[in-house]
Amino acid sequence: MTQTPAGPFGPAGPVGRLDPDVAEQRRRVREALADLSPGATVLVACSGGADSLALAAALAFEARRAAWRAGAVVVDHGLQAGSDVVAARAADVCRGLGLDPVEVVAVTVRPDGGPEAGARAARYAALEQAAERHGAGVVLLGHTLDDQAESVLLGLARGSGARSLAGMPARRGPWRRPFLGVRRAGTLRACAALGLAPWHDPTNGPADGAADGAGNRAVPDDGDLPVRSRVRHEALPVLEDVLGPGVAEALARTAEQLREDAEALDPLADALLAAACVGGAAPADAGPDAGADAGPDVGVLAVAPAAVRRRALRAFLVRAGAPAGALTRRHVTAVDALVTNWRGQGPVSLPGGVRVARRYGRLTLASHEEEHSVDVDDMGQDLERVLLDREQIDARLAEMAAQIDADYAGRDLLLVGVLKGAVMVMADLSRHLHSAVEMDWMAVSSYGAGTSSSGVVRILKDLDTDLTGRHVLIVEDIIDSGLTLSWLLSNLRTRGAASVEIAALLRKPEAAKVDVSVRYVGFDIPSEFVVGYGLDYAEKYRNLPFVGTLAPHVYAD
Numbered sequence: 201m202t203q204t205p206a207g208p209f210g211p212a213g214p215v216g217r218l219d220p221d222v223a224e225q226r227r228r229v230r231e232a233l234a235d236l237s238p239g240a241t242v243l244v245a246c247s248g249g250a251d252s253l254a255l256a257a258a259l260a261f262e263a264r265r266a267a268w269r270a271g272a273v274v275v276d277h278g279l280q281a282g283s284d285v286v287a288a289r290a291a292d293v294c295r296g297l298g299l300d301p302v303e304v305v306a307v308t309v310r311p312d313g314g315p316e317a318g319a320r321a322a323r324y325a326a327l328e329q330a331a332e333r334h335g336a337g338v339v340l341l342g343h344t345l346d347d348q349a350e351s352v353l354l355g356l357a358r359g360s361g362a363r364s365l366a367g368m369p370a371r372r373g374p375w376r377r378p379f380l381g382v383r384r385a386g387t388l389r390a391c392a393a394l395g396l397a398p399w400h401d402p403t404n405g406p407a408d409g410a411a412d413g414a415g416n417r418a419v420p421d422d423g424d425l426p427v428r429s430r431v432r433h434e435a436l437p438v439l440e441d442v443l444g445p446g447v448a449e450a451l452a453r454t455a456e457q458l459r460e461d462a463e464a465l466d467p468l469a470d471a472l473l474a475a476a477c478v479g480g481a482a483p484a485d486a487g488p489d490a491g492a493d494a495g496p497d498v499g500v501l502a503v504a505p506a507a508v509r510r511r512a513l514r515a516f517l518v519r520a521g522a523p524a525g526a527l528t529r530r531h532v533t534a535v536d537a538l539v540t541n542w543r544g545q546g547p548v549s550l551p552g553g554v555r556v557a558r559r560y561g562r563l564t565l566a567s568h569e570e571e572h573s574v575d576v577d578d579m580g581q582d583l584e585r586v587l588l589d590r591e592q593i594d595a596r597l598a599e600m601a602a603q604i605d606a607d608y609a610g611r612d613l614l615l616v617g618v619l620k621g622a623v624m625v626m627a628d629l630s631r632h633l634h635s636a637v638e639m640d641w642m643a644v645s646s647y648g649a650g651t652s653s654s655g656v657v658r659i660l661k662d663l664d665t666d667l668t669g670r671h672v673l674i675v676e677d678i679i680d681s682g683l684t685l686s687w688l689l690s691n692l693r694t695r696g697a698a699s700v701e702i703a704a705l706l707r708k709p710e711a712a713k714v715d716v717s718v719r720y721v722g723f724d725i726p727s728e729f730v731v732g733y734g735l736d737y738a739e740k741y742r743n744l745p746f747v748g749t750l751a752p753h754v755y756a757d
């Protein structure tokens with residue numbers, strides 16, 4: 201096929217065989233825009249570097265054939281002296297290619313989050329506005345296979361997840377990247393074949409075609425070459441040398457595979473989050489005054505595969521206001537531990553001032569005032585898992601109190617607490633009662649420092665109150681073997697009480713050695729040794745605000 205020359209920057213190359221790189225790049229643009237109708241407006245983001253210049257040339261050529269209106273936007277980031285001159289020159293080249301409209305947009309780069317991120321944000325915002333101004337539904341970006349490979353390598357080195365390793369998509373919203381399968385060297389060859397002289401960004405290292413596909417200006421790192429540029433010029437060539445050619449292509453393929461995986465997993469994560477949020481206000485719905493908004497149910501999240509659950513958590517955190525770019529795997533792992541490794545830990549602080557706590561079996565957005573009143577972090581190391589959190593306990597005690605109020609209506613009630621374990625239950629249960637009750641205390645012991653009942657109950661402190669004719673309710677933290685309460689029940693019944701009943705927060709049905717009739721039970725729990733909320737191991741852990749099991753190392757010590 202022969203070409204007609206069309207000026208120094210014209211769409212056609214020198215007369216003769218069509219350059220294979222030019223042909224391939226035009227084909228890629230044609231395929232990327234196959235859905236556009238004649239008359240459609242397309243813009244190309246052009247920095248003047250080889251990638252975006254080759255893309256601009258391919259677009260200009262294809263636009264003529266397909267009768268699209270094709271223009272270019274050159275973003276001047278103002279990060280280097282003379283950047284306006286470089287931008288004006290790039291715009292001239294685009295005009296020379298026959299693109300119209302062509303405009304230079306100067307942007308102010310905000311340094312928050314680093315100059316590179318700031319430049320990217322400013323550039324995309326400017327391109328979006330330009331697309332709107334010109335009625336363009338599509339903006340072409342010149343990222344190449346090398347850009348993709350560099351991103352994947354950087355991501356791998358930083359331990360990123362599949363979402364960021366998946367690199368840049370060929371299409372999202374108005375953005376299209378026709379050159380993701382094109383090597384950077386190919387854009388340089390195409391420019392040479394077309395007689396185009398690309399601009400070389402000095403901060404990008406040795407001359408190779410300069411800024412990346414979307415006109416990204418790399419920003420010097422400690423006065424050194426930017427990291428990305430070093431990956432390009434040092435790391436990738438070394439890898440190709442050691443592993444053989446094709447490393448960049450392989451990395452780009454990895455991105456493609458991970459993108460497919462991410463695309464399959466993201467909807468599953470969205471569905472999981474939606475299911476977990478049923479019954480609670482989604483964080484987005486919560487008003488600004490809400491101290492703690494009901495978030496996803498940990499029970500629903502916990503049974504999901506880790507890959508889906510962690511994605512769902514990430515989505516929850518981003519919706520709650522944590523900036524996606526600042527959320528690392530470490531953050532998500534800490535929140536995941538609230539779901540899968542709950543040891544009563546306090547709220548997790550995240551970027552963007554977001555704080556997530558676990559309350560009432562849900563992840564909630566915690567306000568700063570809402571700290572745990574007891575810092576359990578030291579004791580938390582000794583715990584294996586939380587069996588009942590403080591909210592579950594409190595809710596159950598309120599129910600039990602309502603029942604007790606109803607059952608004893610019109611009668612004077614004497615609560616007998618069994619020291620020491622029942623202190624918390626007595627304090628919280630009695631405060632949920634609406635009638636005026638009396639309290640007395642007994643201290644008995646059957647466990648000492650061990651984890652199983654000796655069966656021998658000793659009275660360490662007896663009651664001060666005469667039980668004759670009294671309605672007595674024994675308040676206990678736990679019924680394990682039942683030996684203590686069985687003994688206590690018969691002891692108190694010999695004292696002339698009108699009635700003696702038991703209210704116990706916990707009961708271990710599988711551990712019962714004797715049958716004890718308990719009128720009010722908070723929770724039946726498995727036959728494991730538990731601590732917290734009054735329950736001790738060798739006198740420790742009584743002050744934990746929840747009930748949990750101890751890690752094996754505690755017993756081993």
Ligand SMILES: O=P(O)(O)OC[C@H]1O[C@H](OP(=O)(O)OP(=O)(O)O)[C@H](O)[C@@H]1O
Nearest residue numbers: 620621646647653679680681682683684
């Ligand atoms: O059903 P059982 O197997 O008899 O166990 C239950 C008893 O054990 C605990 O007391 P502990 O003797 O440990 O004394 P404490 O309350 O001072 O911790 C608990 O407070 C019960 O009173």
Ligand code: HPA
Nearest residue numbers: 680728729730731735736
């Ligand atoms: O599981 C328990 N933990 C602490 N104290 C106890 N006393 C009886 N059972 C227990």
